[in-house]
Amino acid sequence: xxxxxxxxxxxxxxxxxxxxxxxxxxxxxxxxxxxxxxxxxxxxxxxxxxxxxxxxxxxxxxxxxxxxxxxxxxxxxxxxxxxxxxxxxxxxxxxxxxxxxxxxxxxxxxxxxxxxxxxxxxxxxxxxxxxxxxxxxxxxxxxxxxxxxxxxxxxxxxxxxxxxxxxxxxxxxxxxxxxxxxxxxxxxxxxxxxxxxxxxxxxxxxxxxxxxxxxxxxxxxxxxxxxxxxxxxxxxxxxxxxxxxxxxxxxxxxxxxxxxxxxxxxxxxxxxxxxxxxxxxxxxxxxxxxxxxxxxxxxxxxxxxxxxxxxxxxxxxxxxxxxxxxxxxxxxxx
Numbered sequence: 222x223x224x225x226x227x228x229x230x231x232x233x234x235x236x237x238x239x240x241x242x243x244x245x246x247x248x249x250x251x252x253x254x255x256x257x258x259x260x261x262x263x264x265x266x267x268x269x270x271x272x273x274x275x276x277x278x279x280x281x282x283x284x285x286x287x288x289x290x291x292x293x294x295x296x297x298x299x300x301x302x303x304x305x306x307x308x309x310x311x312x313x314x315x316x317x318x319x320x321x322x323x324x325x326x327x328x329x330x331x332x333x334x335x336x337x338x339x340x341x342x343x344x345x346x347x348x349x350x351x352x353x354x355x356x357x358x359x360x361x362x363x364x365x366x367x368x369x370x371x372x373x374x375x376x377x378x379x380x381x382x383x384x385x386x387x388x389x390x391x392x393x394x395x396x397x398x399x400x401x402x403x404x405x406x407x408x409x410x411x412x413x414x415x416x417x418x419x420x421x422x423x424x425x426x427x428x429x430x431x432x433x434x435x436x437x438x439x440x441x442x443x444x445x446x447x448x449x450x451x452x453x454x455x456x457x458x459x460x461x462x463x464x465x466x467x468x469x470x471x472x473x474x475x476x477x478x479x480x481x482x483x484x485x486x487x488x489x490x491x492x493x494x495x496x497x498x499x500x501x502x503x504x505x506x507x508x509x510x511x512x513x514x515x516x517x518x519x520x521x522x523x524x525x526x527x528x529x530x531x532x533x534x535x536x537x538x539x540x541x542x543x544x545x546x547x548x549x550x551x552x553x554x555x
Contacts, residue, residue, distance in 0.1 A: 253293050255300035255333055258356060260363035265301055267314040268368075269327040274551070275402060275542045276326040276374040278364060279317055280357055280382030282408070284309035285336045286514075297339060297349055301331035310334075316478075317379075320531040323539050325375065328368060330360035334381055340449050340516050350384065357385040358392060365397060373545050375538055376404040379527055383409035383436075390421045390434065398432065402545045405534070406436040408526040410454035424456045428463035428537060429544040435460075437494075439501045439529065445520030446500060457499030460530040461492045463537065469493040477508050478528045490529070503529075 258265040285299040285306060300306045314329040333356050335349040378386040383406045390404055398421050411434060416422050425433040436456040440446055461470035472490040490505045503522055511517075511524050522529070546553045 253290075253296045254352075255296065255298055256302060258301045258331055258333065258360070260330065260360050261367075265331045265360075267311060267318070267327070267329045267331075269318055269322065271322070271324055271326050273324045273326045274372065274546065276328055276369060276372055277318075277322055277538070278361065278374055278376050279314070279321075279327065279329045280332070280378035280385040281310050281313045281317075281329060281334070282378075282380035282382050283334060283337050283340070284313055285334055287336045287338045297336050298333040298352060299331070299336070301333060307331060313379075317527060320527065321377075321535045321538060323535055325538065325542070326372075328364055330357065330364070332356035332360060332385075337513075337515055343449075346449070350381075353381065354385055354388045357388065361389055369400075371400070373400050373402050373542070373549075373551075375402045375542070377538075378405070378407065378409075380408045380523065383407050387411060387415070387422075391415070391419055393421045402431055403538075403541045404434045405538075406434055406456070408438060408523050409436070410438070411436050411456045412453045413455040414453075416455045422456075424465075425458050426465060429540050431541055431545045431548060436499070437501045437526070438499075439492075439503050439522040439526055441503060441506070441520035441522070443495065443498050443500055443502075445518055446498070447516060447518070447521055447523060449516055454499040457494050457496075457501065459492060459494045459501060460533045460537070465494065465496070467493050467496055472529065472533075474529055477510065 260266070287295050287297060288306065289295050299310065310331055318327045318329070332353055334353045335346070339345045339349045376386050376389060378384070386404050386406050387409065393401070403425070411422060416424060423433045425435045434456055435458055436454065437458055437460055438446065438454070458465050459468070459470055461472045462468060470492050472492050473487055474490065475487055488505055488507050490503055492501060492503050494500070495502055506522065511522060512519055513524055517523065527534070543553050
């Protein structure tokens with residue numbers, strides 16, 4: 222079966238201009254187009270079933286660059302059946318599960334994410350992102366129907382994955398929303414228009430409210446923001462003290478996930494939210510290997526959004542889950 226799928230995939234990817242239908246409209250993508258993931262296929266998932274009372278549905282960030290196979294056009298999307306391409310996505314899934322899940326079950330789909338090069342121009346994002354979002358929509362529908370079994374869940378994503386969380390919130394029906402503990406939009410923006418028009422997007426106010434959308438973006442100062450994320454962000458919270466005002470918090474951490482903790486000196490960071498821009502301002506960071514390729518800039522800590530606040534995020538997900546269970550009269554395991 223796997224061989225048959227790869228043959229089909231190879232035939233499809235030989236097209237240099239692909240027209241595909243999505244949500245009643247047509248889209249044109251230049252370059253090679255990988256085969257759509259089949260979410261009945263267990264290889265298209267990373268799953269850790271801990272027999273917990275609640276799940277995390279996590280969508281990975283951009284882990285793929287443009288690439289080319291022998292005698293093929295350039296790929297601008299991840300091929301979820303190619304082991305070399307899948308490796309980076311899998312690495313993030315395993316790492317985030319380890320850092321954040323605690324006792325939650327963890328579900329993360331492989332999807333045809335846009336490569337990093339898409340984010341170098343708004344026109345490329347507009348052309349390519351819809352395909353990635355449609356894969357995530359299909360995966361989420363499959364998860365709800367076949368994997369979730371009625372449990373409450375946390376929706377979470379980072380960077381391109383956070384954009385997918387925003388996309389899923391816009392599609393979500395009321396019955397599904399009632400089971401959502403919270404949505405974590407990490408390293409992306411939530412425009413004011415969406416807050417005004419989408420009832421599923423409820424700005425977070427504190428540490429334990431439920432049914433809310435959590436969002437933050439970390440920078441040294443406002444001049445370091447990434448404009449590819451959009452300049453309009455209506456939601457921001459400090460994940461260290463879980464406040465939406467400018468009250469500062471102290472965070473002690475090792476600066477880099479790429480080295481063992483005992484090989485690094487700790488940083489003592491001062492973190493506070495700028496209520497005007499909703500940016501998280503971070504002072505005292507000493508690391509140097511954090512700038513994103515192609516689109517990053519010094520002083521923008523986008524690549525660190527999960528790492529810096531890993532302990533706080535894990536504890537907060539557990540806290541919101543307990544709050545949700547109490548609110549709905551369900552058994553709480555302390």
